[in-house]
Amino acid sequence: MTPIRQVDIRGPRFAAWVTTVVLAVVLLTGSGWLLAAQAVVFAVGAFAGLRYAPYGVAFRTLVAPRLGPVRETEDEAPPRFAQLVGFGFALVGTLGYLTGAPVVGAVATGLALVAALLNAAVGFCLGCELYLIVRRARPARSH
Amino acid sequence: MDATGAAVLGAALVLAAVAAWWLRTRSGAVRTTGGAAVQELDVLRGLGVRPEDADLTVVQFATAFCAPCRATKARLTQLQTRHPGLAAVHVDAESELEAVRALDVRRTPTLFYLDRSGALLGRSSGAPRPDELAALVAAHAPAQGPA
Numbered sequence: 527m528t529p530i531r532q533v534d535i536r537g538p539r540f541a542a543w544v545t546t547v548v549l550a551v552v553l554l555t556g557s558g559w560l561l562a563a564q565a566v567v568f569a570v571g572a573f574a575g576l577r578y579a580p581y582g583v584a585f586r587t588l589v590a591p592r593l594g595p596v597r598e599t600e601d602e603a604p605p606r607f608a609q610l611v612g613f614g615f616a617l618v619g620t621l622g623y624l625t626g627a628p629v630v631g632a633v634a635t636g637l638a639l640v641a642a643l644l645n646a647a648v649g650f651c652l653g654c655e656l657y658l659i660v661r662r663a664r665p666a667r668s669h
Numbered sequence: 670m671d672a673t674g675a676a677v678l679g680a681a682l683v684l685a686a687v688a689a690w691w692l693r694t695r696s697g698a699v700r701t702t703g704g705a706a707v708q709e710l711d712v713l714r715g716l717g718v719r720p721e722d723a724d725l726t727v728v729q730f731a732t733a734f735c736a737p738c739r740a741t742k743a744r745l746t747q748l749q750t751r752h753p754g755l756a757a758v759h760v761d762a763e764s765e766l767e768a769v770r771a772l773d774v775r776r777t778p779t780l781f782y783l784d785r786s787g788a789l790l791g792r793s794s795g796a797p798r799p800d801e802l803a804a805l806v807a808a809h810a811p812a813q814g815p816a
Contacts, residue, residue: 550678552674553671553674553675553677553678553681554670554671554674554675554678555670555671555674556671556673556674600736600739601736601739603733603734604733604734604735604736605736607734628671628673628674629673632671632673632674632677635677636677636678636681637681639678639681639685640681640684640688643681643682643685644685644689644692647685647689648689648692648693650688650689650692651734651736653734654732654734654735654736654777655776657732658732658762658763658769658774658776658777659775659776661766662766662769662770662774662775
């Protein structure tokens with residue numbers, strides 16, 4: 527396990543709003559390259575950590591100073607896992623758009639948008655919820 | 670403008686709105702479960718749950734990626750200071766997948782509520798609403814305070 531890091535809970539919510547807007551623009555323009563950029567943003571958050579996630583950095587430097595002091599922090603693991611799930615969808619979507627399968631691109635982007643919007647609007651982490659369903663679907667080990 | 674993308678965007682917004690409505694109104698509600706409570710008790714006992722030790726035992730299935738589980742755990746700990754008859758057991762769902770399957774736990778947090786006799790009072794999926802949780806605890810584990 528990596529050491530547990532805490533993040534300002536407003537950071538991931540802000541990032542989720544930005545992500546929602548970016549994904550909506552991807553859908554309206556059908557731009558695989560914009561989705562590829564979003565996939566990179568997800569990848570940085572998931573693999574390097576939320577400290578380096580571009581929207582998180584923007585939140586800390588541009589938004590947080592105007593909002594006042596940090597009131598509540600949370601463990602980095604749930605939102606970081608959500609970035610990984612987002613990365614999966616964005617990767618599939620990017621491949622869809624860039625290989626001439628725009629419907630695949632649009633559907634994958636739409637699913638990622640639902641997850642991002644739920645996270646932004648009600649603080650619900652879809653990827654975190656799916657985690658257990660994926661884990662329990664694996665065949666039972668005998669021990 | 671991409672017509673397919675615009676249609677998917679519309680569908681995604683509707684889907685998110687329905688999901689948000691469901692989460693706000695239904696998620697976390699305590700459901701009473703009739704029927705096979707005996708088998709569920711056996712599974713929970715296998716995890717070290719001892720309902721006879723407390724007026725109300727709450728068993729929470731959680732994962733490392735579950736932020737609402739942390740909030741619920743903190744809420745239960747807080748309730749325990751006022752309700753000494755309340756016991757809380759936290760189970761790492763990922764390391765108890767057999768029990769997760771046997772109890773049909775799909776989401777985290779999923780909570781099971783047992784009285785002292787081991788009867789299953791109910792279960793809930795998603796973080797329980799604070800007022801509903803407090804009422805359930807108050808109904809089964811009396812508050813300790815100035816008499």
